[in-house]
Amino acid sequence: MLQVANGPKNLALLTANGASIRRHKYFRDLRVFLPFVVLAAALQVATYLFIVIRAGRTDWGNMSTVLAFTAAIPLIAASTLSAFRRHEAPITVAVIVSMVLTAFVVAFLSAARIPLSYTSLMWSLPVFPLVMAYANLKFHQSVGDRVAILPFDRAEWLQSVLGTNVPILSSHDVDFSNVDAVIIDPREHLSQKWLEMLTRCHMSRVEIIPWPLFIETRLGRVDISTFEIAHITYSPSQILYMRAKRALDIAAVILTLPITLPLGCLVAIYILLKDGRPMLFVQKRRGYGARSFNLYKFRTMYNGSSGGSTERGDKRIIPGCHVVRRLRLDELPQLYNVLIGEMSLIGPRPVAEYVERDSIAVEPKYELRTLIRPGLTGWAQVTSGYAATVEEELEKLAYDLYYIKRISFDLDLLIIFRTIKTLVLGKSAR
Structure with missing residues (x-):
């Protein structure tokens, strides 16, 4: 069986000692999108209703079906986008996903021969990709509130940069149930000494983020002292x-x-x-x-x-x-x-x-x-x-x-x- 850090603990024992495999944090991730989902759905429903009522439509059954589908699009989009946290093009991806879902829903309703007001859709749906693009950008920039720093020589400096609400872990025996991500120093922690702990993080679905990358994601800037021209590798x-x-x-x-x-x-x-x-x-x-x-x-x-x-x-x-x-x-x-x-x-x-x-x-x-x-x-x-x-x-x-x-x-x-x-x-x- 696979040995970890040349010691007696194998992966099964690590699991028994606290490295339990957690479920994906889909519902927690969706909370970032929730205000924007509600906003997009409300705007779509209100705009659609305003236009069709002014046009004299009274077929409330058909209108209710259309409104239910259009209001569900933002939630489906958020569920899809939550799987792309580390994508490098959050705005583009959000717009594409929103437009594809909108096209699918319109095609489905048309195929089902449910009367649609295309004028209302034209006015109500364009705002939805913009709202979801902004929501996905916020989601992309968020790393999670529950992050911690593995100890290394610059850990206190990093804590001062990120804020005192980001704790520094003090021992190898850590409960990861309340941690979403750990910040590491690549030169210090990518070694045999820390392999067991990083394995526990991986099995517990705790994200492992090098501190220069975390600074980039959270603060939108690089750390000049560690930056090298070799870091510029274009996709x-x-x-x-x-x-x-x-x-x-x-x-x-x-x-x-x-x-x-x-x-x-x-x-x-x-x-x-x-x-x-x-x-x-x-x-x-x-x-x-x-x-x-x-x-x-x-x-x-x-x-x-x-x-x-x-x-x-x-x-x-x-x-x-x-x-x-x-x-x-x-x-x-x-x-x-x-x-x-x-x-x-x-x-x-x-x-x-x-x-x-x-x-x-x-x-x-x-x-x-x-x-x-x-x-x-x-x-x-x-x-x-x-x-x-x-x-x-x-x-x-x-x-x-x-x-x-x-x-x-x-x-x-x-x-x-x-x-x-x-x-x-x-x-x-x-």
Whole structure:
């Protein structure tokens, strides 16, 4: 029989000593989805009823059948999505699952010759994939409340980062019935010394997560001290998306020109009237492959103002241009940088050459930000905000490296939504 850790305990004895095999946590996982399932079902039912009643429908039997099926779709979708916790594309998967289930239900009801209001379905069902996409994103980001840390030399530091509600286990004899996941240090715990305990975790269906991966999942950033370029291994879907990203950038710039071009002209005219020429501010920035390029912005400070970081209420800013900066309208000329391939819509924000030089002097891994095209907005911008010092730049580096490692269509969608939220709330604008 299989021996564990070269000791007398085999798998049967481990089971007898507490490594009981638990049932899957499907119902507990579904609790994450429950509020969104109720919301999606309520919206679908309310919208469908509002439209059919206004149309004068009175066949309540048929309508009740349709409503029961459509209200059940979110629950079925949640049950399906709960099996894909570690999928790298939670938004895309949720939308696909929702659309397939919707199509199946509509086809089934049509085949059963139950009268349907396709107009009502058209208005009631589109909101469902969006709600489920958001729900699945929340589920994907959650690791579970009941996590614990196996002891190692940086365990207390990790606890301070994650919060004191994450306990550090103190002995090998642990009851795993109240633990969903254990956080390990790969170099310390993937050894014979800990093999017995990790086997018990596996048999008890306790998830084993290396602490750098847990930080990525929970906090959306990498640990710079342990990050290596070898950690960037792109999947086929990531490679395909990165090839398509350039075409998407060009299409987005061209399609938004009817909005961005008039706005840019208005900003340029306002600056010209307030402080004359030049309307544009040009600065050398570091781009893809650490190559320098000219980044264009609308000039929002008085002519002759000194450079450097801005502060709230900065007197160097032209009156009225606080709003321009808050809404990021000063960034509109960078659409030209995107169009000619020097930038992307989404990526690590390009920094001035002196900022990069000072940051690399402290942390050489800072140069890894140039592995992909810089962006108008990025994960660090919507997560950690404005950086005025080298220390803050290195804090943002953890988020930029996370983006470079995890780049995907889903992550870019999330960045777009968060960018819109930032613009609406006016955060991080100075």
